[in-house]
Amino acid sequence: MLATVMNAIFLQAMLKSIDIPTRVQTAFRMSEVAEPYMPRRAVRHLVKGRVSIFAAGTGNLFFTTDTAAALHCAENVLKATNADGVYDGDPRHNASAFLHDTLTYHETTSKDLSGLDMTAKKITFPLSSSI
Structure with a gap:
């Protein structure tokens, strides 16, 4: 933290x-x-x-900084990260990893995408943006 x-x-x-x-x-x-x-x-x-x-973070155990961002921002999450979006695999190790333009809650959970932790996904739907 x-x-x-x-x-x-x-x-x-x-x-x-x-x-x-x-x-x-x-x-x-x-x-x-x-x-x-x-x-x-x-x-x-x-x-x-x-x-x-x-x-x-949130100041609570077992919650990540992603959860805090989602809680605090509620609708608009700007998450600074070394990735330029949410992929279906790690683009550093898989050249054919697909970058998603949009995602639904169902897609993030059913495809087990890890752009945000599961608690944060339950709180907010918009994709985070990189700086």
Whole structure:
């Protein structure tokens, strides 16, 4: 989870360098580097045109950072990753891996696609975007 905070701070610095206002919010108090996650505050940042970056998971055991992103974003998930989408296999090891343009919940579960963990898939349907 600490690595997600470091990545969030780096992403915030990169967005700030191109004049995009951002806030990093975390599940754990880290007042020197981020705000604690509070739903109303996250919405207020969006209303004011700021990008909210969520880090450090949910603060609960057995839930991944994907779950936190899905919970906090609810409809629009921007997941920074080293993949450019959801494939039916690992494109680094399988040159014929197929990149899905769109997916339904049923397709992600029946095809056992692993772009997001299963808990996050149950919360949100849109595909995540890469940066």
